[in-house]
Amino acid sequence: MKYTRVCAAVAASVALFGLTACSSDDTKSSSAGSSAAKKPKGPFAGVTPDQIAAKATAATKSVTSMKIVGNGIDAGKKMAFTSQFHTNGQCLGSTQTAGEGRLDTRRTSAKKLFMRGDEAYYKSAMASGSDALKGDELDLAVKIMSNKWIKPDASDKSAGDIGDLCSMTGLVTEMQLDDVRGMRRGADTVVDGRKAITLVGKAGSQVDTYYVAADEKAPFYLKLTSVGGKDGASAMSFSEQNKPFVVAEPKGKELLDLNKMSG
Template identity: 35%
Template sequence: MRGNKLLAAMTVVGVSGALLAGCGDDGNDSDGSKKPFSGESADQIAGKAVAATKKAKSMHIKGDTRQPDGKSLTLDLSVDKQKNCDGTIQIQGSRADVRHIGDTFYLRGDEQYWKSSLKGQPGAAKAIPKLRDKWAKMPADDAVTKGLCDKQGLVASMDEDKSARKGMKKGGTTTVSGQEAIKLTKKASSGETQTLYVATEGEPYILRTTTEGGKRPSTATFGDYGKDVRPEKPSANDTVDPQQLAKS
């Protein structure tokens, strides 16, 4: 198995959502008390949320989505501005642990993950037993980390569709992971309901995004803003070099 083909097969998919903003009502509560973000439209609130989330040095994201091929994907990942990351990806019954430390990316997949990733690759049958329960070690270039261990890229991907920033409405407040959040909701022409939850206290961080009612439902919850991300480097005995594996 050639090294470059093995590296390509190890590339993993990140989760990105659609961060929507729009205009909404201002107003106070019926008893005259001030609502969170009173006097600000939904697009202003979402703009603040994007800015605050970009500024944060780190975050944790846990999400579920459906890929274009219909397979489910679950991501549970901590990531920072330096692209350090530590977490788990699950794709339709398979699982892979990922760590990015400095200029090195580590991936430990279960048997089902490697069978799916290396399907059709020359030498896959010999490689899979050697990869089982081991961390595959490789250079962390953009082909591997883009959309996964790039915090700023993840946030940017959530704000790609500027045309979706119209027509959202401010709702009431709720609680997300113990934090109060204001709810911004939009009913898309496709029939999907898209909702954004923004923290009302402290920094206006994004706390959750959801898409419901369409072909690709998704939920992503964000937290641990500013918390250090310090993945543990796997021991030499627990790692495999794909380049060397390709030659064996």
């Protein structure tokens, strides 16, 4: 089964936010300006942007659960995804790419992953590649599998890659959050009702903004945005840190047994 395309789309989206983090065109001018500017008061007063970023990354990596919602452009196509995951291995996710449909994921434990694609997803996934289906064969496969949950074979690497995106370690790696430095502090703001400070980086025409909770005890990243780059605008929000959620295992008629089909 082909999940590689969707996996690549999600990975491309989250990776957008590591592009300018280490090298900002206006770092020197911003640093010079900030030293002359009035020092901020309140949370993180006297703390450098690099130190704030390090604290935000550490806090974000420490959560037991979190929800991420993102959108952007991948290979010229609009895409959006949601991922809610827990350190116990549970995960709820969905990805939708223009012209390529929607793929939902449920991981009830570290070793149990289920997926459900809509009609557009299977039409796109099954009609391409060296093992592409055509004509009546494609139509039948799409009809049987659309909107049904399946349990991918454990040996399917691309399915495993999607599961990896349901982990904090995988997402931190893709977004290069450990490498966020060289930013300048921007204006304080509010994100979904939570006070936040901003860290801004620029490379050429692209501007990346990291929104950090203005809470020195829990300085989670709340939102990341990127504008002006060659791939257009992208955004990602973080919420529901350390909040429990339930992942139900698909059963009965909603679950398609691939072993019976192949047999």
